[in-house]
Amino acid sequence: MTKEELISDLKDLFGEDNVITKESRFSQLIREFLYPEHNPLALVKPIEIRQLNRLLMLIKRHKICGITPRGFGNTFGAYSRDVIVDLTNFNEILEIDESRYTTTVQTGLVFNHFSEELKKKNLKLPLAPVGNGTIGGFIAYNGFGIGSYKYGSIRNYLRGVTLLTSKKLVKLGTKNTPPFTSGYNFTDILAGSMGFFGIIIDVTLGLIPTPELHYDISLTYETIDDPNIENCMKILNSLKTLNSLSNLTIITRSTKRSGEPKNIEIEFLISLEGSTEMVQGDNEKLYSLKDIKTEGVDNLYISDQLKYISENLIYSKPFLMYYNDFKESWYKVKDYSIIGHFLSPNECIFAIIGPSDDRDVKERVYECSKEAYFSKENLPLIKKMKILLDPHNLFQRGMLD
Incomplete structure (x- = not known):
């Protein structure tokens, strides 16, 4: 059977409005991860399991493609030459x-x-x-x-x-x-x-x-070699609510201005979570740090930057050794920013942030x-x-x- 016959069967099953084959509409629905060699055959939007069962029968009968499930489209459902099944109608x-x-x-x-x-x-x-x-x-x-x-x-x-x-x-x-x-x-x-x-x-x-108290804090240093960072790491390691630290993300941000040198800021994004007494105690420790800006912060601040990751390096090292590895990684890729995200107290993932139009970056992820x-x-x-x-x-x- 031909591709055209399969598309016709898909439209009969899902309805014409729920079968997308035009490349112009793919780019809207699959965000920024669509490339010509990954063009899917079609995208379908089922509303019930019965349609999915019939889809399996169609795919078996036509024998010209497979199936790629997809959710919100933020990641890599577009890496497919098959029929993409958009599941966003299954949302109960x-x-x-x-x-x-x-x-x-x-x-x-x-x-x-x-x-x-x-x-x-x-x-x-x-x-x-x-x-x-x-x-x-x-x-x-x-x-x-x-x-x-x-x-x-x-x-x-x-x-x-x-x-x-x-x-x-x-x-x-x-x-x-x-x-x-x-x-x-x-x-x-x-x-x-x-x-x-x-x-x-x-x-x-x-x-x-839901914990009694959840508090987000941002600690910012103006340079990557600030000597006060070592003390900061020691305090983070000593927090009584360390097991309740829901997210510790370290970001290197670089800004370029015409005629001016690159400015590097190191920002610690910390979430404390637990009983009110313990969180407030740890919060006081963090506010005792000198010569830094301390403020509440929204964790979603880093969401846009996380889209473009060119390399993932996972470390399993003692907490206090982390920052030296972080600095060494940045010196190797000075033209890019780096995010360090803890997956556990002794495991951290480094993400090198590349330009948004870098195809190699997305394929590397x-x-x-x-x-x-x-x-x-x-x-x-x-x-x-x-x-x-x-x-x-x-x-x-x-x-x-």
């Missing part, structure tokens, strides 16, 4: 179980709305992306973000998944599954899989009570995500899971190329 909160501290939501739900609904019940997901996006997209990349210093990645709070495979709809895990169990945890394997096994329809996530998930250690189990869940190889079929 199905349940909030206050007694078990769990919630079940559809994966097209965006974080901003989700967080507001949880606030009404004095609950929160322990971590969230830097910026807005869908639940499904965050899980697809095993998201780290605001809260990762204390809570790790979204994988740690994924309790159950409803997955549409190329064979059938399957449920993995339940809301009663404890966070740490023996044996294979198949929900863990789905976190970071980028749609490789199927379409995640809904998920059950663990929640926590995609490759880094693939390398992290499809590592030599993970690959044997991933291949077995692929045969089990997607024997027809319909989803992200070029991922291992």
